[in-house]
Amino acid sequence: MTQILFRNDTDDPEAWHRVYGATGQGRADMEAAGMTIVQTWTAADAPGTLWVLVDVDDPADARDFMATDTGARHSADARITTGAVHWLEPM
Numbered sequence: 001m002t003q004i005l006f007r008n009d010t011d012d013p014e015a016w017h018r019v020y021g022a023t024g025q026g027r028a029d030m031e032a033a034g035m036t037i038v039q040t041w042t043a044a045d046a047p048g049t050l051w052v053l054v055d056v057d058d059p060a061d062a063r064d065f066m067a068t069d070t071g072a073r074h075s076a077d078a079r080i081t082t083g084a085v086h087w088l089e090p091m
Contacts, residue, residue, distance in 0.1 A: 002059050004035070005086040006052040012079035013048055019078040020052070026074035033065035034058050059087070 010016045019026035020037065027037060034057030043049035056062045065071050066085075 001090065002056040002062075003038070003088040004052075004054045004056055004062065005088060006050075006054065007084040007086075008050045008052065008075075008078070008080045009082045010048050010050065010079045011081055013042070013050070016050060016078040016080070019074050026078060029070055029074065030054070030065065034061050035065065 008016065018024055020030075020040075021027065030037065036055045036057075037052060038055050039053045041051040043051070054062075
């Protein structure tokens with residue numbers, strides 16, 4: 001199964017949790033696109049740095065979702081200032 005490891009840097013971790021937490025609309029929209037949040041971590045030395053492991057049903061659908069205005073709006077609402085996307089495949 002393809003997975004994504006996101007690094008999200010936010011200046012408002014509470015905003016991030018409102019968008020991507022268990023009841024957040026960002027999470028619901030990701031799940032509708034076949035992306036399921038498996039685990040989240042906060043960097044021990046940087047509370048505004050969040051790591052998010054996501055299972056991906058279909059990489060093409062995930063890429064399409066991340067390129068949409070909806071995906072961009074959720075990132076803005078979560079106050080994500082910078083980040084990285086790492087696509088992972090099992091060995």
